[in-house]
Amino acid sequence: MPLFKISNPGMAAFHIAIAALMVGTGTINTLAAKWADKLRSHGYNPKPKHAFDHPYFQAAEMFLGEMMCIFVFKIWFFYRNCRKKDMSIFGPQKFIPIVWAIPAMCDLLGTSTMYVGLTWTFASSFQMLRGSVIIFTGLLSVAFLGTRLKIHHWFGMLFVLLGLILVGVGDTIFSHESQSASHYSLAGDLLIVLAQVITAVQMTIEEKLIKKYKVPPLQAVGWEGIFGFSVLCIAMIPMYFIPWHLPQTRDIWQQTTRFEDAVDAFYMLGNNWQLLFASIGTVISISFFNFAGLTVTSTMNATTRMVLDSVRTIFIWAFSLGIKWQAxxxxxxxxxxxxxxxxxxxxxxxxxxxxxxxxxxxxxRGNETIDDEVSIQTEPGKEAEEGAPLLKKHVQEKEVIRATKED
Incomplete structure (x- = not known):
């Protein structure tokens, strides 16, 4: 299966541009989130600068970026609708948006869990471990969608599992940090893998809903962003009043804190322009990443999208090494x-x-060998008469082989 189906040079340039946009914005999204984790700023109280440990607030930023996709969809919808009524672009527009609350809740749990894991592990490990979604999506598609996996699917999942083990062992054994920190790196890795189980459930539900309601993916992402952002904003109100003990944090005074302190997060953004820049980068990059990813899926194929998503891992890893975020x-x-x-x-x-x-x-080559054996040179007379039965036998064998191959 070719990754790029190119019909003319103009489309080739477009495919390259949209693929570069997907890889670039995907890389920026992960690095911006990790950069925010590493920055320090003053909060709403007179305590000293502290780390930006606000994973649920970061998840809300992600949903805000997804919510922006609905505006992109509406612009695209009116543009295409003015030119021609293309149902593949804007769908039937007759469905109940509330159905997308179910995958949105899965997205909320998965994204929040991933951001908690990201605070404890490396950005490159975070991106690599997200590849485990292949395993869980494959298994769930068999269980709930009735999909029959071929042998190469099972071998692929086996290799992915082996790769995950190598990444996890590397984070634990070869970490240059303290033993306690290496244990938390492993815990972060496990949280990211757990998040992929939730993401696999989300993707399975999304596939079923998109096929049932024929909703454009960009619109589906937008509705998930709306529901996820709304629910998380409401949930952060009780989170503010829930005390939380962090056994492993970068600031001793933060060990006893709130489950999620959104007020402190806003103050930190206002007191550090770099932190604000990283947060804005997270929101904008996820919006463009979703747009580019869905464009790749529609103009090329879903396989290309998954490969490009894997390719951005090496850019994240190289950047993290270059600026010494990890050894x-x-x-x-x-x-x-x-x-x-x-x-x-x-x-x-x-x-x-x-x-x-x-x-x-x-x-x-085997068939060519058979053809050579069949080409028996005979001479007129007695030798031709003796060779005729043998030639007939070879021809019959050749026909049987060809018939078997066609079946």
Whole structure:
């Protein structure tokens, strides 16, 4: 399966541009969120500067970015509707938006859990471990959608699992931080993997809803953003009054704090322009990332989107090493390579097509050998009469082989 179906040079340039936009905004989104985790600022009280430990507030920022997709969709809808009525663009427009509250709640739980894990582990590990969604999505699609996975799907999931183990072991064994910090890196990794289970449930529900209601994906993302942002904003009110003990934090005085202090988060944004810039970058990048991802899916294919999502991992890892957010770990590039191989096998690209191509070449050479054996040179007279039965036998064998191959 080709990753890029290009019909003319103009479309080739468009495909390259939209793919670069997806990889770029996806990379910025993860790095901006991790940058915010590393920045310090004054909150609403006179206490000293402290770290931006507000994972649920960051999840709300993510939903705000998704909510912006509904405005992009409306603009696109009116633009296309003025030109021609294309149902594939704007759908039937007759559905109950509340149904998207279910995947939105899954998105809320998954995103919040991921951001808690991100505060404890590396940005590169965060992105790599998100690849585990392949395993859980595959298993859930079998259980609830009746999908029949082929052998390459199972092998792909096996490679992804091996890659996840390598990344997790690398974060634990080769961490240059204290033993306690390395344990929390592993805990962060486990939280991210747990979030992928929730994300897999979300994707399974989304697939069923999109097929049932024929809703454009961009509109679906927008509605999920609306529901997720609204629910999380309401939930952060009781979170403010719930005391919370953090056994592992970057500030001792923060060990006893609130479950989520949105007031402190707003004050921190106002007191540090870099933190505000990182938060705005998170909101804008996720909006463009969703737009680019859905455009890749519609103009190319979903396989290309998943491969590009895997490719951005190497940019996040390289950037994190370059600015010394993390030290080099020998198992991490190995784990990433195994994860990438697993992704390629699962989505039937590069490796499996090459394997089938080589197998076809071997079979083709075998058929040529049979053809050479059938081409028996006979001379007029007695030798031709003796060779005729043998020639007939070879021709019959050749026909049987060809008939078997066609079946």
């Amino acid at each position: 080099f770990q020998a198992l991490q590039p190995v784990g990433y390579f195994v994860l990438f191989i697993g992704t390629c096998i699962y989505y039937d690209i590069i490796l499996m097509p090459l394997f089938r191509y080589a197998l076809d070449k071997v079979r083709h």
